[in-house]
Amino acid sequence: MNRRHFIKQSSLASSLIFVPNFMRAFEQISPQHLGYKRLVMIQLSGGNDGLNTIVPFNDDAYYNSRPKIAIAKTDVLKMTDDLGFHSSLLPLKRLYDDGNLSVINNVGYPNPNRSHFRSTAIWQTASAADEYLQTGWIGRYLDAYGTSPHNAIEIDDSLSLALKGETNNGIATKNPNVLFRTSNDPYFKNILAHQNDTHLSEHNLGYLYKTMIDAQSSAKYIFEKNKTATNAVEYPQNAFANQLKTAARLINSGMETRVFYTSLGGFDTHANQVNSQKRLLSMYAEGIEAMVKDLKSQGSFNDTLIVTFSEFGRRVKQNAANGTDHGAASNVFIIGNQLKQQGFYNDLASLSDLDPNGDLKYTVDFRAIYATVLNKWLEVGKQNIINPSFENLNFI
Numbered sequence: 001m002n003r004r005h006f007i008k009q010s011s012l013a014s015s016l017i018f019v020p021n022f023m024r025a026f027e028q029i030s031p032q033h034l035g036y037k038r039l040v041m042i043q044l045s046g047g048n049d050g051l052n053t054i055v056p057f058n059d060d061a062y063y064n065s066r067p068k069i070a071i072a073k074t075d076v077l078k079m080t081d082d083l084g085f086h087s088s089l090l091p092l093k094r095l096y097d098d099g100n101l102s103v104i105n106n107v108g109y110p111n112p113n114r115s116h117f118r119s120t121a122i123w124q125t126a127s128a129a130d131e132y133l134q135t136g137w138i139g140r141y142l143d144a145y146g147t148s149p150h151n152a153i154e155i156d157d158s159l160s161l162a163l164k165g166e167t168n169n170g171i172a173t174k175n176p177n178v179l180f181r182t183s184n185d186p187y188f189k190n191i192l193a194h195q196n197d198t199h200l201s202e203h204n205l206g207y208l209y210k211t212m213i214d215a216q217s218s219a220k221y222i223f224e225k226n227k228t229a230t231n232a233v234e235y236p237q238n239a240f241a242n243q244l245k246t247a248a249r250l251i252n253s254g255m256e257t258r259v260f261y262t263s264l265g266g267f268d269t270h271a272n273q274v275n276s277q278k279r280l281l282s283m284y285a286e287g288i289e290a291m292v293k294d295l296k297s298q299g300s301f302n303d304t305l306i307v308t309f310s311e312f313g314r315r316v317k318q319n320a321a322n323g324t325d326h327g328a329a330s331n332v333f334i335i336g337n338q339l340k341q342q343g344f345y346n347d348l349a350s351l352s353d354l355d356p357n358g359d360l361k362y363t364v365d366f367r368a369i370y371a372t373v374l375n376k377w378l379e380v381g382k383q384n385i386i387n388p389s390f391e392n393l394n395f396i
Helices: 003-009 060-065 087-097 116-125 137-145 176-183 186-193 202-227 239-252 273-297 366-377
Strands: 038-044 101-108 152-154 259-264 304-309 330-335
Touching (some): 038 273, 087 101, 087 273, 137 152, 137 259, 202 239, 239 259, 239 273, 259 273, 273 304
Parallel strands (some): 038 259, 038 304
Antiparallel strands (some): 101 330, 304 330
């Protein structure tokens, strides 16, 4: 058997392959090192337009900059004298009214990059704009406090950079049942049965062999815990809601996972933005409301924090295709039942004082949000995970 044949046959390569070969040695460490609370990260991939999400409906500069795509004042869900929600966010308004939502405006970082790939890497690694890191901020959390691959799960078929550490990584799966069946495929059992074969040397396939042993352990654990829980509410019928449904069920199972990572794509709205964003925001808000109801009904919401971000916002001015181009600062949603500052955390940045590219100026560094989540929610030290040091914010 050669390396190429092994990888070609392996449907595990996209998810289980990211588990380091020595992590089983740590599986008996107390999960208290990770804290007991859960974090759900949601990325709105493509660059969600924050200005049509949180709408400054009394600002003439907003309507002058977007004559064809601005949200009409009569359609805005007004929350304050100046700011309101896109009409598709009615489920989020209900969370806002219940005190379960904090909106942080103008979130970004110095010298913003407007490439999807690069800005996503910056957000996932918590790096500076001119810094190139090979580990994600959640991966470094696992390096410092992790006990097993399933301490962080991405509800997807492949693992994002955010969950990759120097020594420890999370695990990726859309379906725990499929993950378990795949990990017990006869092909892999045959490989494990021949572990002493010279072809499975450290030089050739030894690392992949050890990876499979470790991955099998987490796959079985996730499968067994998933069987013990159910979803208490109906979810919308779409792929994003299915991610949240899976995450909620695993949270309600009481498993040791502390971080769940999910995403909703399609927000790169260069053309015909109005209808696309309306559909996507509705999908997002309805899925979130179902998840929160599910967690509340089973007593898990108090210990769960949901953070939604996008890799950048959009330009203030619309473009010729009735869309918006890549921008900079945008909004972050914090959802939970233990928020210290509910509603709007801060004011929207001025639309009359933009950066040289015509974008909103950031006032909150996204790494300060991560540092606060690590320190005040997951209750672990932020040193060596988020650098440089950032002061805690006051949303939790």
